[in-house]
Ligand SMILES: Cc1cc2nc3c(=O)[nH]c(=O)nc-3n(C[C@H](O)[C@H](O)[C@H](O)COP(=O)(O)OP(=O)(O)OC[C@H]3O[C@@H](n4cnc5c(N)ncnc54)[C@H](O)[C@@H]3O)c2cc1C
């Protein structure tokens with residue numbers, strides 16, 4: 381092993397979560413190294429749907445609803461700073477978004493869910509939504525099929541090009557002096573309060589701060605730092621159509637048009653462990669729902685399809701922690717790393733730089749799982 | 756999935772590449788007809804409008820997208836010619 385290389389912060393994991401935090405820390409002036417495993421890792425950041433989506437996040441967990449809203453609010457600033465830093469256009473378009481309902485029951489369930497979100501929002505950051513019936517909705521999305529009963533709408537939602545986002549974060553990070561080390565799986569580490577050593581790619585890195593943002597890899601890494609990250613894989617599949625001329629005014633939860641013109645069809649959820657094989661039955665269901673939503677999609681060619689693994693915390697809510705045993709060690713895990721990139725780069729990173737997570741993040745600590753298990 | 760490479764055969768099928776008649780062997784792909792016709796381009800990309808010709812000839816690059824008998828965004832390398840087939844330039848993104 382070579383001599384230790386010293387930094388002010390080590391970030392483990394170069395997906396959307398680690399990269400957003402790394403960019404935020406570099407922007408705050410910290411000298412950082414970002415360690416990233418190779419292509420064999422499961423990497424949600426390269427296989428997601430690209431929504432910046434607040435309307436369904438945090439039901440029953442008002443702190444998570446609020447954090448997601450902060451992130452949606454921070455997104456325009458993040459897009460602007462990435463444009464300023466590296467001239468990147470990540471394609472942020474945030475006109476609000478809809479969740480389509482294909483039956484009266486779906487519409488009623490959705491209305492209940494939205495009403496609960498609004499109740500839980502409280503007065504400091506009210507949750508504005510509308511349930512829109514089909515006739516009015518057709519005025520917004522004329523291509524809707526006859527099976528669509530209506531939709532929920534909130535004005536906070538939008539979408540981005542998630543690969544451009546990942547690329548822009550990496551370029552902004554290295555442009556600000558950050559060091560990116562690929563093919564660097566963290567295998568060993570030594571932790572002491574505000575004094576960490578991490579071994580990866582045959583090199584030794586040391587820093588007073590370490591941020592664990594290794595996605596599914598966090599589950600194994602966290603205990604080494606006196607932390608826990610109970611996350612599991614949850615599979616999602618996506619279909620991609622040929623490119624067509626711009627057609628939608630806004631994204632939906634299951635169909636959106638990319639800035640290049642392809643339609644992404646998705647939204648499947650399966651508990652299959654570490655399995656990224658594609659299932660024809662799931663693909664057929666995605667296609668069927670897309671065609672019921674927008675019948676013209678039946679005429680389009682599907683040109684690509686993939687499956688990827690979400691990083692799902694036990695209760696679906698994000699995890700942020702600072703180690704009690706080894707202060708200076710932080711975790712960040714979530715299943716909405718695109719949506720939360722705004723909060724991660726602009727709110728979380730400054731807290732980590734300052735060495736203290738804000739009190740509003742207390743309910744996100746993984747200690748919540750100990751309490752529940754003990755109860 | 757794979758078609759065997761045809762022996763050299765006489766050009767017996769007439770197709771039209773951007774309106775220009777060209778004779779090609781039976782079993783050839785529409786993309787082969789485009790190349791035989793010496794067309795300058797068969798599509799203009801949907802973002803920048805850059806001109807493209809068939810490239811991989813095996814269905815992966817999508818640079819052969821053309822309008823074939825009125826159907827937009829067809830991979831010309833994946834369809835065999837038929838007498839009288841009209842293979843025209845795909846101009847930008849398909850409209851739906
Ligand atoms: C099908 C699908 C659709 C989705 N749609 C959306 C959406 O519309 N909107 C949204 O907000 N979110 C969406 N998500 C979720 C989003 O993609 C993830 O929340 C986000 O990508 C997580 O980023 P991450 O950085 O935590 O994880 P990852 O992208 O998995 O990155 C983790 C990184 O850590 C590295 N790593 C792992 N172990 C180690 C180690 N020991 N040492 C060093 N490096 C390590 C890996 O190489 C990897 O690069 C979707 C996910 C899926 C699967």
Ligand code: FES
Pocket residue numbers: 786809810811812813814815816817818819820830831832833
């Ligand atoms: S030439 Fe590449 S797909 Fe047809």
